[in-house]
Amino acid sequence: MIPEVIAEYILRHYAGKVVEVGIGHYPSIALILSEKLDVVATDSREVRVPSKIRFFVDDIFEPDLGIYQNASLIYSIRPPPELYKPLVSLAEKVGADCLIRPFANEAPDGGRLVNYKGEWFYVFKNVFQK
Numbered sequence: 001m002i003p004e005v006i007a008e009y010i011l012r013h014y015a016g017k018v019v020e021v022g023i024g025h026y027p028s029i030a031l032i033l034s035e036k037l038d039v040v041a042t043d044s045r046e047v048r049v050p051s052k053i054r055f056f057v058d059d060i061f062e063p064d065l066g067i068y069q070n071a072s073l074i075y076s077i078r079p080p081p082e083l084y085k086p087l088v089s090l091a092e093k094v095g096a097d098c099l100i101r102p103f104a105n106e107a108p109d110g111g112r113l114v115n116y117k118g119e120w121f122y123v124f125k126n127v128f129q130k
Helices: 003-012 027-031 080-095
Strands: 015-023 038-043 054-057 071-077 097-101 112-116 119-126
Touching: 003 027, 003 071, 003 112, 003 119, 015 027, 015 080, 027 038, 071 080, 080 097
Parallel strands: 015 038, 015 071, 038 054, 071 097
Antiparallel strands: 097 119, 112 119
């Protein structure tokens, strides 16, 4: 995975606030994005992230919607498959698009497969009403 390519795609298609769910110990995409976007990151446990990134501990199965409000994109890099539906549902609830970069060959239901400069991920466009 090349973080710069995924970050470039996000920067070309989104503005304002973006939220990375499940940042873990790999903040490389969020860090690149933080140069031009308002980046928020969440994880199910406390992790260290660069100071440019606002961080919250949050449970994707019972999310604090206030963290995600006004985001243009909610994205997750290599989440476990059981998080796909909660991610898309969360994006729907706050009126954001959702981008999921699976770990391997998993395919989230309903997303559009995007191949951008050799990186692949699924995008769920916000066609939902707030």
